[in-house]
Amino acid sequence: MTLDKEKLASLTIDREAADSKSHSTIVPLVSVIILFAAMAVAAWWWMSKTPEPIPQQKPVEVVIASPPVAKQLGETVLNASGYVVARRSATVSSKVTGKIVEVLFEEGMSVTEGDVLARLDDSTVRAMYRLSNSQLDAARNALTEIQVRLDEAQRNRTRVRSLLEKQLISAVQLDTADADVKALEARLNVAFSNVRVAENNKQLHQQDLNDLVIRAPFSGVVISKDAQPGEIISPMSAGGGFTRTGICTIVDMNSREIEVDVSETYINRVHSRQQTEAILDAYPDWVIPSRVINIVPSADRQRASIKVRIAFEQLDPRILPEMGIKVRFLEDEPGEQAIETGKRAVPERNEKEETTKIITSKNEIQSATQKDSSVPISFTRLRHQLAQHPRAIWHSNTSSYVLFLDEILSAEYFQSTGDITIISKKPDENLSCTYPFEGTLKMENNSNKSDEQKIEACYDMLKTVNAYLF
Secondary structure (H helix, E strand, C coil): CCCCHHHHHHCCCCHHHHHHHHHHHHHHHHHHHHHHHHHHHHHHHHHHCCCCCCCCCCCCCCCCCCCCCCCCCCCEEEEEEEEEEECCEEEECCCCCEEEEEECCCCCCEECCCCEEEEECCHHHHHHHHHHHHHHHHHHHHHHHHHHHHHHHHHHHHHHHHHHHCCCCCHHHHHHHHHHHHHHHHHHHHHHHHHHHHHHHHHHHHHHHHHCEEECCCCEEEEEECCCCCCEECCCCCCCCCEECCCEEEECHHHEEEEEEEECCCHHHCCCCCEEEEEECCCCCCEEEEEEEEEEEEEECCCCEEEEEEEECCCCCCCCCCCEEEEEEECCCCCCCCCCCCCCCCCCCCCCCCCCCEECCHHHCCCCCCCCCCCCEEHHHHHHHHHHCCCCEEECCCCEEEEECCCCEEEEEECCCCCEEEEEEECCEEEEEEECCCCCCEEECCCCCCHHHHHHHHHHHHHHHHHHHC
16 A cells, blocks of 8 residues: 555644744743743832931921029938937836836826826835824924913913002012913924924825825826836836836827938038938838938047937827938928028928018008018018027927027017017017918007007017018
């Protein structure tokens, strides 16, 4: 069978054509893939790149020129630690040696001055008191007997004198009657002396009885109980360990203050009446306002320190004696209305707003309103000067400064209320003028002067105090 070569040739696959056709199809496809890959890489690079911050123009800072400001006041200049102490504390004992029979107190009990704390055995002393009382009765009875005999002798002398005038008896009998009267008068004087001795002896034994009753010397709180009934107590140590020298310890809680030791290196940062802040170790979040009372004028050679006394502005039951405490000494803070006088400025009361009261004449002394005057009397300035005057005396029980101008005139500034009281103790009058923080003038006088005369006297006293301070 013969094969048709032409038909066989038509069945042959053209390799070159197929390769060229396939190559022409692949090239565009690869190009598209490469393009997409490049775009993806470009997008990934763009998104992963951290953009650099666009530089911004720095704003111009405008500074307003102003006068130089003083250093911030109220800052801490020194820290110190110390203890709460009671300025008035006493270990109570008896005046005599004796056995305790009754104890009438416990720790923590409040007592008032004169309260009975304990009693000692008084059996022997009471017997001696009864004996002295009997001796006094006997002396008085003897005095009565002598008085009766003297009256009889005087009547007898009168009768003898009458008979002698009638010449019925001799003069010897009259002399005898006179001698009897004088002898009885002498015995009467002795009897009077014996009565006085007996009375004094009775008072002495009464005092011995009183000494066996132990009383509180002042008002306060009992912080320790040192003796029990049946024990012997004595004002002095009698040797051995069975005799007590004290029965209890009493503390006046109104006399609590702070004592701190400040190094000699930093004592120049402390001065009298300086404001401080105290923090008890038991209450670290409680800041207690306080101020310096004074610096004890003596140094401890071994510790190179000086003791400083600090007063609490207000006492609190949580403040107990012997508690540890830390103190911050503050920079002086004169306040908004402080008056600079070359010394430390004293802060004005800031509990409430005050209208500055200025007096220009005695007609304005009751209203005390603010007025413009070239020579005013300002109560604000008076308060500052009274509080910072070196001769002013601080009274903690009244929270006031007292300044004695002389033996007659004195001025007192009450820091808690802001009142000013001026007192004049002249021989012919005793005038007290009180200028309250709010309100009008209050006057107290024991004379018969009119209100106008009292106002004039108060104004003269006010001018005297103002001239003394300024």
